[in-house]
Amino acid sequence: MFHDWTPEQLTLRERFAAVGELLAKARDQQPEGFDYAGWNRLRDEQLWHLVVPRDYGGHGEDWWGFTAALDGLSSTLRTPELLLSVIAQAGMVRAMVRHGSPLQKERYLAAILRGKVSATGIAEPSTGTDVRSIETTLSEAPDGYRLNGSKYNIAHAPIMDFILVVSRLERRESSNIALVLLDRDTPGLVIGAQDDKLGNRNLPTGELRFEDVHIDASQILGQAGRGLGHLIDIISLGRLYYGLVAANLPLPFVDEAMHYAAQRTSFKSTIDSHQYIQKRLVDMKIGMERSRWAAYGALGRLLNAHPEALLACSVAKLVGASDLIDNATSLVKLYGSIGYHNGGIATLLKDAMGFASVGGTEEMHRKNIFNQMQRLAGSASSSQG
Incomplete structure (x- = not known):
């Protein structure tokens, strides 16, 4: 069970958090469209080498190291598009490593290391x-x-x-x-x-x-x-990573909101002294922590082939999407009319709404969770019988 990052994983997390800050600043100067510069920077930082096996040119580390890097990157990048691209590519790496033929692995893992884009x-x-x-x-x-x-x-x-x-x-x-x-x-x-x-x-x-x-x-x-089983194995990783990214995206905005609340005055006091503002900020923190630990738990279960792994991955995605939308909405409300102006907070809200469908809708994940509950109940009944 995951408790905290190892020193090596923490170094990865900090390195990619710094990369995320640089990419966030550079993104503001670029026209709308796919961030090829950011994508190539991640390639050059050898993000994909972390999980590509040594036999195919990578470093052959486990998914926890990659997750530490994604955790750091998503805590500073501010917008989700490049992170969603990373999640999609991670699913393709898992697909190749677990289900690809030797020739498929040789061809497509090499392409991924070169920065080619999959779908x-x-x-x-x-x-x-x-x-x-x-x-x-x-x-x-x-x-x-x-x-x-x-x-x-x-x-x-x-x-x-x-x-x-x-x-x-x-x-x-x-x-x-x-x-x-x-x-x-x-x-x-x-x-x-x-x-x-x-x-x-x-x-x-x-x-x-x-x-x-x-x-x-x-x-x-x-x-x-047998493609259905392969597909579920592949996309389950993405589901929990959506939850992790959803947990981290609001982090820099919430830090700034804390500073804003400590400076903004209303009724002759700073607004962070008002209980309703405190509650709003605390609820954001609770949502981020809830989503983060749901994602960590789901990854542990997926990597260990736990019977509840598929259920946990859907829970992580569902909880993360809901909390992200709630947190983005709360940020708009906290800033009032300023939050409603076009800018980083309004963009976060528009992007957050995409998490209602990316990786599967709420209805689809609730259906999957219920199906898994039925399966687990049936397994328990069979073992007792």
């Missing part, structure tokens, strides 16, 4: 993230397979170098999910327009279409038909 296509306009109901189809052909269908709301779709696509094997009623790896220049892969979103505008998302795309058997990640 994962799950959701469809008619089904959302209900994987069992997807319509993107993989059909057998004499020379392999053919992929047809579409995906939408895909992080990195407009800029990705390669993508993992969730598909359904044709004419199979069960064990019918397959994960397919595609490069950007694959014939028949059509990249749609970039989405126009309320917030998180520096995270490009969009639609992809697959028009009779030839798929070789070597492009299937893991075993065809």
